[in-house]
Amino acid sequence: MDILSDEELMEKVKQKDIEAYNSLYTRHAPKTYQFIFLYIRQKQAAEDLLQETFIRVYVKCRSYKSEKASFRTWLHQIAHRLCIDYYRKHSKFKWQQMELDDYSEKHQGTIEQNIQNKILIQQYLGQLPDKERSILILAYYQGFTGKEISHILNIPEGTVKSKLHYSLKKLNKSIEKELNDS
Structure with missing residues (x-):
């Protein structure tokens, strides 16, 4: 089986293909977690935000446009917004x-x-x-x-x-x- 690009996998995710979604998760979760953890520096919260990021990937898959940005860029936009929201909600966060x-x-x-x-x-x-x-x-x-x-x-x-x-x-x-x- 050929290795599919992120964009090809996203097309399959839009068709509700769980295997394609799992492939994207496996491919991108480590680096996405790294970004989130380095941003907020709380292990449990970073794990939660990683899960929320990928939930949003699945829920908002139809809004992904490969001609506008790579999947990796789009994914990090989602993660970044979630980090900002988390930071704002936890104003006492040190x-x-x-x-x-x-x-x-x-x-x-x-x-x-x-x-x-x-x-x-x-x-x-x-x-x-x-x-x-x-x-x-x-x-x-x-x-x-x-x-x-x-x-x-x-x-x-x-x-x-x-x-x-x-x-x-x-x-x-x-x-x-x-x-x-x-």
Whole structure:
């Protein structure tokens, strides 16, 4: 059996094909969970939002238009909106320090350097405004292009590039300060 593209699978989902839906879930759930978890940093809530994201994919499958955006971009639009809604509903929500075992990403360098870098980046992400945090997560953890991020967040591509540049500059300053204070 040939491996179907996301767009082909979505056409099958529109026909209520559960196997196609399961294939999309299997293919995209890990990266979507990663995005949600990095955004809200609460494991149980991230799992719940992942499920809600895929429920909406199924319920709103007819609104997906492959000529407007890739499935992956459309999926992350849904997840991003749910994260924003969650954040707004939980106004007393405090950004939590992520446990090192909650999320792992392979990096080069020594284990100690990786842990220090991870902690510093986590602390930095927690200090960023929503849009900047979303842009960094989408660009560096999810691998989206500026154009895709622009579409997901519904902001101009130039804004994505400038916020990304500004955020990285700020991150570098934070890292330098941390290294100098050590």
